[in-house]
Structures are given as C-alpha cells and as structure tokens.
Amino acid sequence: YKLPKSLVTNADIGRIINSEEVQTAVRASIKSSKYTPLKKNPLRNLGALVKLNPYALHARKQELDHAKALADGTKTSQRKARRSAMTK
Numbered sequence: 247y248k249l250p251k252s253l254v255t256n257a258d259i260g261r262i263i264n265s266e267e268v269q270t271a272v273r274a275s276i277k278s279s280k281y282t283p284l285k286k287n288p289l290r291n292l293g294a295l296v297k298l299n300p301y302a303l304h305a306r307k308q309e310l311d312h313a314k315a316l317a318d319g320t321k322t323s324q325r326k327a328r329r330s331a332m333t334k
Contacts, residue, residue: 292306
C-alpha cells in the first residue's frame with residue numbers, strides 16, 4: 247500500500263500565498279505589539295513593596311531610625327540589653 251503523495255509543492259504554496267486573490271482576502275498584519283511593562287521585584291524596589299504592603303514604608307523608617315540610634319550610641323540593641331540584664 248502506498249500513501250498518496252501531496253500534489254502541492256513548496257514553490258506552488260509560495261505562489262498561491264503571494265497571489266493577488268489571496269492577498270486581497272487576507273486581513274492586514276498587526277504592525278505594533280502592545281507594550282507590557284516589566285514586573286518590579288518588591289524585595290528590591292521599595293515602591294513596589296509599598297503598593298503590596300503599605301506598612302512597609304513605616305517599618306523601613308523605624309529600621310533606619312533604630313540603626314541610626316545604634317550608630318550614635320544613644321541606644322543599645324535588644325540583644326546587648328538582654329545580655330547585660332542576664333549578667334546583672
């Protein structure tokens with residue numbers, strides 16, 4: 247048993263596609279694609295994190311204030327405070 251061979255060859259397909267009859271029936275191609283912005287990583291981008299968690303901005307400010315107080319020496323860290331309390 248032999249399968250029937252297709253009668254259309256590659257050259258015929260190209261000629262058919264580029265023919266005026268087919269080109270008039272085919273709709274125009276879409277020239278531009280829609281722009282999709284990149285998703286921002288909330289772990290690296292504070293603005294994206296604030297959109298997800300509005301409290302994050304307040305928490306970040308508290309962390310910075312605490313770090314500044316530790317650097318100035320006006321405040322001890324909780325870990326050091328616990329250690330000194332245990333030794334007394």
